[in-house]
Amino acid sequence: MKNRKPLILVTNDDGVTAPGIAALIEVMKTLGDVVIVAPDKAQSGMGHAITINSTLRINKIKIYNVKAEYSCTGTPVDCVKFAVNKIMHRKPDLCVSGINHGTNMSINVIYSGTMSAAVEGAIEGIPSIGFSLSDNSIDADFTACKKIIKSIALKVLKNGLPEGVCLNVNIPKLKSELIKGVKVCRQAKAVWIEKFDERHDPNGQPYYWLTGKFENFDSKEKDTDIWALENGYVSVVPTQFDMTAHKAISEISKWKL
Numbered sequence: 001m002k003n004r005k006p007l008i009l010v011t012n013d014d015g016v017t018a019p020g021i022a023a024l025i026e027v028m029k030t031l032g033d034v035v036i037v038a039p040d041k042a043q044s045g046m047g048h049a050i051t052i053n054s055t056l057r058i059n060k061i062k063i064y065n066v067k068a069e070y071s072c073t074g075t076p077v078d079c080v081k082f083a084v085n086k087i088m089h090r091k092p093d094l095c096v097s098g099i100n101h102g103t104n105m106s107i108n109v110i111y112s113g114t115m116s117a118a119v120e121g122a123i124e125g126i127p128s129i130g131f132s133l134s135d136n137s138i139d140a141d142f143t144a145c146k147k148i149i150k151s152i153a154l155k156v157l158k159n160g161l162p163e164g165v166c167l168n169v170n171i172p173k174l175k176s177e178l179i180k181g182v183k184v185c186r187q188a189k190a191v192w193i194e195k196f197d198e199r200h201d202p203n204g205q206p207y208y209w210l211t212g213k214f215e216n217f218d219s220k221e222k223d224t225d226i227w228a229l230e231n232g233y234v235s236v237v238p239t240q241f242d243m244t245a246h247k248a249i250s251e252i253s254k255w256k257l
Contacts, residue, residue, distance in 0.1 A: 005032045005033045006031060006032030006033070006092075006093040006094060006157055007032060007033050007035065007088065007090065007092045007093050007094075008028045008031060008032045008033065008034050008035070008092060008093065008094045008095075008096065009035050009036075009037065009080070009083050009084075009088065009092040009094070009095040009096070009121070009126070010024060010025055010028055010034055010035070010036045010037075010038070010095075010096055010097075011036070011037055011038045011039075011076055011079045011080060011083070011095070011096075011097050011117045012024070012038050012039070012076065012097055012098055012099075012100065012113075012114060012117070013039065013042070013043045013044050013046060013075075013076045013097070013100065013112070013113025013114045013116075013117065014042050014043075014044065014100060014101055014114075015038065015039055015040065015041050015042045015043070016036065016038035016039065016040060016061065016063070016069075016071045017063070018042075018101065018138075019101075019138065019139075019140065019142065020098055020099035020100060020101050020133065020140070020142060021036075021038060021098070021099070022064070023099055023142035023145060023146060024096060024098055024099050024131060024149065025064050025066065026146065027146050027149050027150050027153070028096060028153070029064075029066060030150065031094075031150070031153060031154065031157070032093065032094070032157075033066075033067045034064075034066035034067055035066065035067055035068045035069070035083060035087065035088055035092070036064060036066060036068070036069040036070065037058075037069075037070045037072055037079040037080070037082060037083040037087060038070075038071065038072065038076075038079055039071070039072055039073075039074065039075065039076060039079060039113075040059070040071035040072060040073055043075050043076055043113045044112075044113055045111050045112075045113065046075045046076060046077075046113040046116070047110060047111050047112065047113065047116050048077055048116040048119065048120070049075045049077065049113075049116075050074070050075060050077050050078055050081070051073075051074040051075060051078050055073075056072065056073055056074045056078060056082065057072070057073045058070050058071070058072050058073075058082060058086075058087075059071050059072075068087065070083075070087065075113065075116075076097065076113040076114065076116055076117035076120075077113075077116050077117060077120045079117065080095065080117050080120040080121055080124065081120065084124050084126075091124070091125065091126060092126055093126075093127070093157060094126070094127050094128070094129070094153060094156060094157055095117070095118065095121030095124075095126045095127070095128040095129075096118075096128070096129050096130075096131065096149075096153065097114045097115070097117040097118045097121075097128070097129070097130045097131070098114050098130055098131035098132055098133075099131045099132065099133050099142055099145055099149070099171075100112070100114040100130070100131065100132035100133065101133065101135065101136050101137065101138065101140055102132065102133070102134070102135070102136040103132050103133075103134045103170050103229065104130060104132040104168060104170060105132075105168075105170050105187070105188065105225040105226055105229060105235065105237075106187055106188040106189070106190040106216070106224075106225060106226055107187075107190050107191055107192065109168055109187065109237075109239060112130070112132075114130045114131075114132060115130040115166075115168055115239065117130065118130035118166040118167070118168070118239075119166055119239065119241050121166060122161070122164055122165060122166040122240075122241060123164075123241055125163075127156045127157070127160050127161045127166075128161075128166040128167070129152065129153065129156060129166060129167045129169055130166065130167070130168050130169065130239075131145065131149055131169045131171070132168075132169070132170045132171065133145055133170075133171050133173065134170065134171065134172050134173040134229055135173040140173075143176070144171070144174060144175055144176040144179060145171050147176065148169075148171055148179070148182070148234055149169075152167070152169060152182075152236070161238075162238070164240050164241060164242055165238050165239065165240050166238075166239050166240075167236055167237070167238060167239065168187075168225075168235075168236070168237040168238075168239045169234065169235070169236050169237075170225060170228075170229055170234065170235045170237075171234050172229050172232055172233070172234065174232060178232060179232060179233070179234060180231070180232040180233050181233055181234070182233060182234045182236055183228040183233040183234065183235055183236065184236045184237075184238070185223050185224055185225050185227070185228050185235055185236070185237060186223055186224055186225070186237060187224070187225055187237050187239075188216055188217075188218040188221070188224035188225055188226040188227070189216075189217045189218045189224075190214060190215060190216040190217060190218065190226065191214075191215055191217075192212040192213070192214055192215075193212055193213045193214075193215050194210060194211070194212035195211055195212060196208040196209070196210055196211070197209040197210075197211050225237050
């Protein structure tokens with residue numbers, strides 16, 4: 001049916017009541033019929049984790065006045081799996097995740113629950129996008145994001161995405177008029193130089209807090225997501241779940257294992 005409204009799945013990793021998902025839902029409601037399945041609490045840093053050793057619970061909620069909305073006790077990936085297999089009566093035309101409070105650029109994509117939900121959408125054969133804003137504050141202003149998100153979502157609905165590919169979209173913390181444009185780019189080569197801060201509880205027992213310093217090895221390159229964000233552009237990185245190091249196959253094959 002050509003005139004059928006797009007069916008859009010919305011999820012996130014900051015929790016179903018986070019301001020970021022509220023802003024994303026507001027945009028998606030202008031594009032089609034929205035189904036929400038999102039974690040009932042923050043699930044940041046969960047990566048592609050799934051729940052296998054405990055029960056999953058889904059609760060109907062009524063917050064956003066959309067086609068259907070649920071909170072889930074599981075991870076962002078659980079939410080996508082459950083939505084596709086148990087809630088939605090047909091495959092959605094689009095899966096969007098976010099808007100994350102904070103960036104998911106470079107190596108952070110590996111740890112991101114926001115992006116893992118989008119990757120899971122791609123695994124399911126759904127055109128999928130993860131959106132993040134470069135502002136960690138719970139009071140982040142998502143105003144400038146909305147026009148960008150709508151434009152990118154419409155392009156994906158129209159053109160689709162290559163098989164196995166989703167988009168990682170990061171938006172700089174700037175007013176709309178200061179955003180210079182959109183850059184389709186690559187993931188920067190960067191890592192966290194990590195350490196564990198040792199502290200002690202009132203009983204003198206040690207506990208640890210993960211800290212670290214972010215180090216960008218591509219700081220001189222202008223084709224990366226970090227450069228785009230630092231220079232006032234929205235970064236769009238096509239991301240895939242095939243983790244095969246294709247360039248290494250011929251070299252490793254020479255070892256005659």
